[in-house]
Amino acid sequence: MFVILVLLMILMIAGAVVAIQSKDLLSAVISMGIVGFGLTLVFLVLQAPDLAIVQIVVETLTLIILIAAILKTTMKESKAEKSAVVIYSAAATVILLIILLSVFGNTFKDLPDWGCENLRMSKYYIEQGLEKTGAENLVDAVILDFRAYDTLGEATVLFTAVMGILAVLRSKGRKK
């Protein structure tokens, strides 16, 4: 299983690199799709079908919208002028990456090993979930009963995003 995961990760990284480097925007979007669908396969390998369903549907919708936008506008990447700022920003990115990786390395030492004993809280959910909530799907029992505040916040964030988009794109008040 670990080998399959590593192969999928390499495929996803290659897709992301192609998406950055390609001059044609359509092929860039399609190689971005490799990342999303690769993530779906990773979720399936890790036995998380709930996440896989959401990921594959959202990825398909996003690809359709991006391809429609590209077909309507331009296929070529606009050329940006290179200057000294590029070097500074690249150096800043590398320094930030080194700091982040060292912090993550320190954090992962304290986590339990991969596939080993569960934490105390998740063990409680797995053992008592069906009894306490009556829902067989443990993921739904967690997101809608034990941790329902998070879901309420998520739904409210989506609603607020819709309101913001409608306010920005409204047709009244755009006339001059």
Next chain:
Amino acid sequence: MKGMTEIVKTVSKLLAGLIFFYGIYIVLFGHLTPGGGFAGGVIISGAFILLIVANGIDEEKLRGEKEKAVSLASLGIFLFWIISIIGLCMGTFFFLNFLGKGRPLNIFSGGTIPLCNIAIGIEVSAALCSIVIAFILVKKGDKK
């Protein structure tokens, strides 16, 4: 917005109903099988977006659909908040699972979890539909 060729129109009309009912199944059985309100809502909105993109629809009709979609999204989030506040009104805590647990592995089980799934499904599907319709409409408005 212009539609596509006759083949695409026919196939999309045949498939949209199937996709719609699959989304409803994912929402209703969210507490038994993988899925839930978010996944099912996105699938339902996918059926509507397929119909809009394939068949084409004129602008006045699309404006009316946007109004309906926005009010449905508001209704969904309102239902979710109501379900969450009922527990508080009954004198206990927020998000109390006030309904009976039911028999496990049955569709009427899990207390308020199926109701929350339905509310989230309504909200997410209507919200995504209204986002796509808003983008289609602004593209038409800029042409003049």
